[in-house]
Each structure stands twice: as C-alpha cells, then as structure tokens.
Amino acid sequence: MKVRIALYGALREADPRGHLELDVPPGSTIADLRELLAAHLREHAPQVNAGLVRISAFASSEEILHNHREVPADLELAVLPPVSGG
Amino acid sequence: MDDLHVAVVERADAALDVAAALDFVSDPRFGGISVFVGKVRDFNLGRQVVGISYDLFVPLALRTFRNIGERARAEIGAPMKLYIAHAKGDLGLGDLAVVVAAGTPHRAEAFRTCRLAIEAVKHEAPIWKQEHYVDGDSAWSEGCSLCEQPSEGAQDHSGHDGHGHAH
Numbered sequence: 001m002k003v004r005i006a007l008y009g010a011l012r013e014a015d016p017r018g019h020l021e022l023d024v025p026p027g028s029t030i031a032d033l034r035e036l037l038a039a040h041l042r043e044h045a046p047q048v049n050a051g052l053v054r055i056s057a058f059a060s061s062e063e064i065l066h067n068h069r070e071v072p073a074d075l076e077l078a079v080l081p082p083v084s085g086g
Numbered sequence: 087m088d089d090l091h092v093a094v095v096e097r098a099d100a101a102l103d104v105a106a107a108l109d110f111v112s113d114p115r116f117g118g119i120s121v122f123v124g125k126v127r128d129f130n131l132g133r134q135v136v137g138i139s140y141d142l143f144v145p146l147a148l149r150t151f152r153n154i155g156e157r158a159r160a161e162i163g164a165p166m167k168l169y170i171a172h173a174k175g176d177l178g179l180g181d182l183a184v185v186v187a188a189g190t191p192h193r194a195e196a197f198r199t200c201r202l203a204i205e206a207v208k209h210e211a212p213i214w215k216q217e218h219y220v221d222g223d224s225a226w227s228e229g230c231s232l233c234e235q236p237s238e239g240a241q242d243h244s245g246h247d248g249h250g251h252a253h
Binding site for chain 2: 057
C-alpha cells in the first residue's frame with residue numbers, strides 16, 4: 001500500500017513538496033517503515049542525513065506511533081526528527 | 087476546557103501576546119501568576135544568529151500542549167489556568183518564540199506549573215528550530231528525540247539525561 005509521509009524539520013529537505021510516498025507491504029510495522037524510509041533517503045535524497053531517521057519518531061496527527069505499531073492504512077503519517085521548540 | 091488555552095501563532099499573522107496570556111490566567115481565585123517568555127537571541131553555540139524559522143506539526147503540537155496541560159493539572163493538584171502559545175514561521179531577533187503562563191492560588195504552584203509546562207513543550211512538542219546566521223548559513227538545531235516516551239512523573243528535566251540541554 002502507498003503511505004504518504006509528511007516531512008518536518010531537517011527532513012523537509014528530503015523533498016521540496018514537504019512529503020513523500022512509500023510503497024509499504026501490508027502488515028508492516030513502524031520499525032519496517034523506518035527502514036524503508038532510511039533506504040529511500042539514501043537512494044533519493046543523499047543530501048539528507050539518513051541516520052536522522054533512526055532517531056526520528058513517526059506520528060499521526062493525534063499520537064506518536066512507536067516501533068511495534070502496525071502502519072495504519074489510509075492515514076497520512078509524519079516523520080518527526082528530534083524536536084527543538086521554545 | 088476553559089482553564090487551558092493552547093495556540094500556534096503564525097508570525098506573519100501576529101506576534102505572541104504576553105498581555106493576553108496574563109489576562110487568560112487571571113482569576114479571582116488566583117494570587118500567583120508565573121510567566122515564561124522565550125525570545126530569539128543573537129548568539130548560539132558560538133555563532134551570530136540573525137533569525138529563527140520555526141516549523142511545527144500543528145495538529146499534534148496542539149494536542150501535545152493540551153496533554154501537557156492535563157498532566158500539569160494532575161501533578162499540581164490545585165486549581166489552575168494555563169496558557170501555552172508557540173510561534174511558527176520566520177522570527178527576527180527579539181521576537182517571542184513561546185509564551186507560557188500559569189495562574190494558581192499561590193506562587194509555588196504557579197512557578198511549578200509554568201516550569202513543568204515549558205520544559206515539556208521543549209522536550210515533547212513537534213517543533214523544529216532552524217537558525218539563520220550572519221554569514222548566510224542556516225542550520226536545524228539538534229534536539230530531543232521523541233522515540234522514547236517520557237517516563238511517568240519525570241518532571242525534572244534538569245540535564246542529567248545525556249544531551250546537555252543547551253536549548
């Protein structure tokens with residue numbers, strides 16, 4: 001299935017549209033999605049530090065989705081690098 | 087909820103408003119008000135800063151602010167009003183980045199609530215800071231990873247968890 005991922009912070013620089021789409025096998029977990037995104041960035045956005053994905057969180061607009069969670073279908077996700085508000 | 091105000095304010099639309107924050111947390115029950123104002127400063131990590139751009143994941147940021155408010159209410163155990171507003175977009179030196187205000191019956195709860203809320207905003211809210219330097223370069227700040235859930239009751243973020251908290 002296609003999963004749309006909104007990009008924030010330093011990861012915005014991976015795609016000028018501010019999001020990207022990954023093809024994710026049904027039943028994948030967030031941990032799987034993390035690997036897919038890191039691989040995608042290494043191939044398509046070498047200017048971005050793909051290692052950042054290792055310490056980034058995935059989230060819906062309502063909550064952080066931890067590694068064991070299944071990737072929800074039909075829901076836009078966001079990838080959140082380490083935060084620096086205030 | 088009446089006693090909690092959360093907002094993300096696009097800088098191009100308006101500046102953050104400390105008077106509005108004080109007004110919101112004022113209440114006949116409350117003799118103590120504590121306010122934290124975070125501003126854009128001119129120097130960080132040895133570099134001259136000329137501005138900051140804030141990127142936010144707005145729906146989750148607002149939800150996080152609300153969760154922080156609920157946690158503060160449970161933690162403090164006293165009547166309170168809490169105001170949390172963060173700026174978004176391109177800010178210049180001296181612009182307000184964040185305003186947190188807490189009103190409670192006495193000063194001790196007001197200070198505690200305000201401190202708890204600003205520390206949680208910095209460590210938990212999906213907000214990213216890009217600094218712009220006098221030489222034309224820009225850099226995203228290193229920050230706190232959201233991969234680990236904050237532990238229950240871990241309110242003392244005073245710098246012993248390994249990343250120094252220069253921010």
